[in-house]
Structures are given as C-alpha cells and as structure tokens.
Amino acid sequence: MIKVENVTKYYGKRLAVDNISFSVKKGEIVGFVGPNGAGKTTTMRMLTGFLAPNDGEVEIAGHDMLRHSLEARRYVGYLPESIPLYTDITVRSYLEFAARLRGLEPARVKDRIDAVVSLCHLEEYVDSIIGKLSKGFRQRVGVAQAIIHEPQVLILDEPTIGIDPLQVAMTRQLIRDLGKDRTILFSTHILTEVSTVCERVIVMHQGKIVAQDRIEKLATILQGGRRLRIEISGPAEQVASRLRKVDGVTQVSTKGSRHVVECSGAQDPRAAIMQAMVESGWTVLSLEALAMSLEDVFLKLIARQEAKQ
Amino acid sequence: MKNTGTIALRELTSYTTSPMAYVVGAVFLALTGIFFGYSSATYSSTSVSGYLGPGSLVLLLLGAMLTMRLIAEERKMGTLELLLTAPVRDSEVIIGKFLGSLGLLTALIALTLYYPLLLSIFGDPDWGPISAGYLGLFLLGCAALSIGLFASTLTSNQIVAAVVSGGILFALWFVGQAASFLPKDLGNTVAYFSLSKYYPDFTSGMIDTRGVVYYLSVTVLFLFLGIRSLENSRWN
Incomplete structure (x- = not known):
C-alpha cells in the first residue's frame, strides 16, 4: 500500500532524509521510531504529499505521489504532528469541512460524522468550539478528521504525544481497531507503544533507516x-x-x-x-x-x- | 470546482466569527461615510466620485487587512497540512480563498450603496456613472485581494503579509505619479502598470475596456503567483 523508493529530502542544504526505501503491505500496522530530528515527520509529510521529495519515489495504493498526487492523496488519512484544527468552529463543522475537502459525497457526510464521533468518543463535545477543548479532545478530533473518509492508508504522526495515560491507552486501542482493515504507519518515540500496537517497526536515525523488521526478530538479531x-x-x-x-x-x-x-x-x-x-x-x-x-x-x-x- | 466552493464558504464563515472583519468593515464604512458626507455637503452634487475617489486608498488597506491571514494563518496553525494533503488542487485552495475574501469585500461595498440611496431620496442621481464607479471599486478590490493573498502565501506571519501586500499595493498605486519624473516614453509605459491610472475614469462614470482588462489581468497574475508560491512551499 505504501512504497517508498530511494527517497531523499533536503531542507536548504541540510539533509533531512537520506535515500530511504521501505514498503508497508496492506493491512499492516507499522511503527516508525527514532529520536527527535531523525526524519520521521519529514518522511510522513512526503508520504502525504505535503512535501515533495528531492529524489526518489513515493507510491500510495499504486499511485505516484508526485505525478498523480490527487489520486494518491484520496487514499490517505493523515494526523500531522501539530493537529490541524480551526479553533473558531465547532467539532461538527470542522469534521464537515474535512469530509467535504476529502471528497466525501454530501449524502454520506452526516453518517460519517456520527460514526467517527462515536468511534473517537466525542459525542458530548460535537457542538463545542474546538478552541475550548483540552489537548486530549483536540487530539481525538484530529484522529476523527483523519478517518472521516475511511481511508485505506492512515498516517499518524506522534498520535499519543501530550495526552494523559488513559487517553493514550484509548488511542492505542483505536489504532489497533482501525488497523484490522487498514494500513497504518504511525510514528512515536515511546518504544513500549510500538511493542503494544504494531507488528513491525522501522527505526530511523539521522535521516537513515537503521533497521526494519518484526520487533522480536530485531531484538534477537541484535542480541x-x-x-x-x-x-x-x-x-x-x-x-x-x-x-x-x-x-x-x-x-x-x-x-x-x-x-x-x-x-x-x-x-x-x-x-x-x-x-x-x-x-x-x-x-x-x-x-x-x-x-x-x-x-x-x-x-x-x-x-x-x-x-x- | 466543488472544492473551491467548500474553501470559499469556510473562509466566508470564518470572517463572520472573527472580530477582525467587523472592525475592518466598520472602519471602511466610517471612512467612506466621512468622505461621502464631506463631498456631498461641499459640492452639493449627486456624484459618487467624492467618496469613491478617496475610498480607493481605504480599499487598498482593506484588501491587505482582509487577506493577510488567508494562508499565513493556516501555515502558522498547521492547518495548511490539512489543505495541502487533501485531494484538492493548489489552484482550488487559492481561488477558494480569493472568492471567500471577495464575498466579504462585495458585501462591504454593497453596504456603501446606502449613500447613493440617500442621494436618490434627496435628489436625482444619475445611476450610469454610479454603476461605473462601483464597477471600478469592485475591480480594484479584486486586484487588491489577489495581491494580498499572494503576499499571504509567502510567510507564516500575518503582519509581514500585511506589510508586504500594503507595500506592493501602494507602490503600484503611486507608481503612476512617480512616472511623471521619468523620461516621457518610459514614464508613459510605467504609468500603464499603475493601479491608479484607470480608476478615475470609472469614478467619473466612464467604463474603459482597457481598465477592466488591466484590473482583471492584475488579479489573474497575482492569483497565478499565489498558486505557484503555494506549490513552491512543498519543495522547501
């Protein structure tokens, strides 16, 4: 579902991502780990089309992200590291905007909003102004936005950062549930999270992939x-x-x-x-x-x- | 097309929730009101050029103020990631934003229509020149908004965006006057690029096709630059 081939990205002269390649199969949940500044966010931004790579190719569901960007973007749901919320509107109007932007047919918008609101436990807050919500709820709205159009590929950048332990557990459960019928790539620097949520892990450091394998395997190889x-x-x-x-x-x-x-x-x-x-x-x-x-x-x-x- | 509408509508509603639009709108109405009162009392005429003339400078400021947040704020808040990763063309984002701000500007301009209405109560204004004047104001507004929108794509700081668009707008407005200091041919050529060259024709009641084409060209040019600038941010 996700294919990354020899991708390189420079910010000015600084090399942020250095010739990486990996792929994620349909239905897989893959953890993306590495210290801050390893190039995880940059990679995810290239996967979602927010940034274009300087070299190499990104393919989502068989569509090239550079040449057939609109087609490729249709398959992706994305929760960026800083949650992209409009703080002046209600959760409902925000989700409505996101749904329309994602190309959902108007007839389905209402049903899908109801569905993601209950999935993300936002029922009580659906008519609240987003600016008044706490960090944890904003994060849930961010997740709701990412899955509103039932994307086949979900890209979540640090989905559990800055929220309380109970909500972290809830988010992890949500990722596991969503992962049953979707391809998920999520980044984190909390390593225990990887072992509880995903099957495979890709480790990045200084713009390079230093390892990618199943978690148990990595441990025994290294040991x-x-x-x-x-x-x-x-x-x-x-x-x-x-x-x-x-x-x-x-x-x-x-x-x-x-x-x-x-x-x-x-x-x-x-x-x-x-x-x-x-x-x-x-x-x-x-x-x-x-x-x-x-x-x-x-x-x-x-x-x-x-x-x- | 559908996406453009979605973005335009979202922009228009967000104006109604921010105090900014109300304050800017109130100032615009107050200033044009003062110009109207002054010119009507002084010249006892039913012409609209008395307030549409000086109103143009207020309109330039208004253009810079209304557009400064359009992209800069999205960039700062991180919501640009939502727009640029959705299956929406960059051109749809820019044109949607432009139409949203144009909607508000049109509403504000429409509110000033009560000046000619007042004139028609106390006199018998000629609606032909009034329509021409308003067409000029609208076209100048389109150009100002597209320039402001372009400036907003360049930065994540709204103040910087406002200063840049104000700079471009006033430079283009006054370049006509500056042109008189240049050698004749060069001066004439430069004057053609001035935002102020065709405007007086409109307010005095003349619809010059060259003026219409000029303002529409400026609008399209800066919308195009805005789209390119937004695309460019993916590569940096």
Whole structure:
C-alpha cells in the first residue's frame, strides 16, 4: 500500500532524509521510531504529499505521489504532528469541512460524522468550539478528521504525544481497531507503544533507516546471544568466578546473590551452568532468560549506526 | 470546482466569527461615510466620485487587512497540512480563498450603496456613472485581494503579509505619479502598470475596456503567483 523508493529530502542544504526505501503491505500496522530530528515527520509529510521529495519515489495504493498526487492523496488519512484544527468552529463543522475537502459525497457526510464521533468518543463535545477543548479532545478530533473518509492508508504522526495515560491507552486501542482493515504507519518515540500496537517497526536515525523488521526478530538479531539472570545461594564472588569458567559465558555481573550472565553464540549454556553449580554444592534458586527491552534494542541500533560512520 | 466552493464558504464563515472583519468593515464604512458626507455637503452634487475617489486608498488597506491571514494563518496553525494533503488542487485552495475574501469585500461595498440611496431620496442621481464607479471599486478590490493573498502565501506571519501586500499595493498605486519624473516614453509605459491610472475614469462614470482588462489581468497574475508560491512551499 505504501512504497517508498530511494527517497531523499533536503531542507536548504541540510539533509533531512537520506535515500530511504521501505514498503508497508496492506493491512499492516507499522511503527516508525527514532529520536527527535531523525526524519520521521519529514518522511510522513512526503508520504502525504505535503512535501515533495528531492529524489526518489513515493507510491500510495499504486499511485505516484508526485505525478498523480490527487489520486494518491484520496487514499490517505493523515494526523500531522501539530493537529490541524480551526479553533473558531465547532467539532461538527470542522469534521464537515474535512469530509467535504476529502471528497466525501454530501449524502454520506452526516453518517460519517456520527460514526467517527462515536468511534473517537466525542459525542458530548460535537457542538463545542474546538478552541475550548483540552489537548486530549483536540487530539481525538484530529484522529476523527483523519478517518472521516475511511481511508485505506492512515498516517499518524506522534498520535499519543501530550495526552494523559488513559487517553493514550484509548488511542492505542483505536489504532489497533482501525488497523484490522487498514494500513497504518504511525510514528512515536515511546518504544513500549510500538511493542503494544504494531507488528513491525522501522527505526530511523539521522535521516537513515537503521533497521526494519518484526520487533522480536530485531531484538534477537541484535542480541547476538543470550542473557540470563540467575539467583544462586552461595558465596557471591566464588559463584561469579565459577560462572565465568562455564563454556560460552562471556560476562558476569553480580549484585548480591543475583548474577546476570551474558552468553555468546548460539549454544545454550543453561545446562552447563546448572551442573557447575550443583557440583560446587550451591543451589540455583531461579534462572530466567532476559529479553532485550525495546529501549536496549533502540540504543544498540543507534550505537551500531554511529560506529559504522 | 466543488472544492473551491467548500474553501470559499469556510473562509466566508470564518470572517463572520472573527472580530477582525467587523472592525475592518466598520472602519471602511466610517471612512467612506466621512468622505461621502464631506463631498456631498461641499459640492452639493449627486456624484459618487467624492467618496469613491478617496475610498480607493481605504480599499487598498482593506484588501491587505482582509487577506493577510488567508494562508499565513493556516501555515502558522498547521492547518495548511490539512489543505495541502487533501485531494484538492493548489489552484482550488487559492481561488477558494480569493472568492471567500471577495464575498466579504462585495458585501462591504454593497453596504456603501446606502449613500447613493440617500442621494436618490434627496435628489436625482444619475445611476450610469454610479454603476461605473462601483464597477471600478469592485475591480480594484479584486486586484487588491489577489495581491494580498499572494503576499499571504509567502510567510507564516500575518503582519509581514500585511506589510508586504500594503507595500506592493501602494507602490503600484503611486507608481503612476512617480512616472511623471521619468523620461516621457518610459514614464508613459510605467504609468500603464499603475493601479491608479484607470480608476478615475470609472469614478467619473466612464467604463474603459482597457481598465477592466488591466484590473482583471492584475488579479489573474497575482492569483497565478499565489498558486505557484503555494506549490513552491512543498519543495522547501
């Protein structure tokens, strides 16, 4: 549904997006992560036709965004980072304007407004002036505007920024629901959000894509081995030095009776560790494999990218 | 076409919710009212040139004031992203905005029609010259709005937009007078580009085709520049 090929964008002389390519299949929910200034917003603006790339091609539902822009834009619903609201009118007249602008037939406008208002839980505020709404509700109006024309592709730029935790949870649920029959690309710098909402993640840093894959896969690829947390009753220092001697163990860090063990390669040293402890007469109280958190993955990816340069 | 109408209507309604339009409109009516009262009392005539003449300068200010927010505010508020990512042509955005502001300007001009109505109560005005004068005012208004709209596409700051459009408008208005200091042929050529060259003909009751063509050309030219400038913002 979304195809980006060798896209580059300069702001004046500053390179904002550096030759990126990716695609999003129909029905996929993809998270777009990266630190501030990574080029996420610029990329999304090119996907929606707000900005034109200096080089490369953007295709939405098979329509080229540059040559057949109007056709391509028809398929897209967009929530920009700064929510595009007219603060002097009511939610209803705003949604009506957005619907007409998006080319919805006049006969369907009323039904669609009712539908998005109930989907975004805006019933009580539909006749309020937008300027008087709180940030959270404005954000919901922004989402309502993006889905009013039932677009096949949804592009959401930081949809959960600056709203309270309850509304964040609600927005995430909404994204999941919408994602059942749509293609969604949404950006965030809250990494836990990615793991709760989407299937695949694209990581950007300094205008480049540093990784794109399924979340679990990214973590294991980067880890390049396993990490175990073991609790052992026994003299800590002796335990640690015995652990280091086990085949495959590269590093041990100790805190009280807990030891975090890093292992290299594909081999599973758990059996060997158990045996070594039993032989030394110490008891293993617990042993668990640690998954790398998304934050770890992210930091590691960026570090790897910087090391390459 | 449908999109142009949607945008024009949205613009027109947003004028009615902002105090700006009321204040600008009130000032316009007050000033033309003063000109009308003064010229009628002084010359005891039923001609409208007494207030349509000086009213032109007020109209230029009005044009700059009414158009300064059209694109600049959308850019500042981020709503331009809504307009430019919707399946709407840039030309539809600009022409819609232009028609919205023209709607308000036409309404304001129509309100001044009560001056000739007053004249018709106390005298017997000649409606031919009055129509010609109003046509001139309307055409000058179209040109002023398109210049203001163009200036508004250049910036996200409304004040800057107003100053730029005011600058262009007054430069084009007074370039006619400045032309008299230039060598004869050059001066005549420059004078042709002046917004003020054809205006007196209209207010004295003459409809000159050259004037009509001139004002419409200026309007189309600046609408075109506005469209190009809006397109250009996608590339920066």
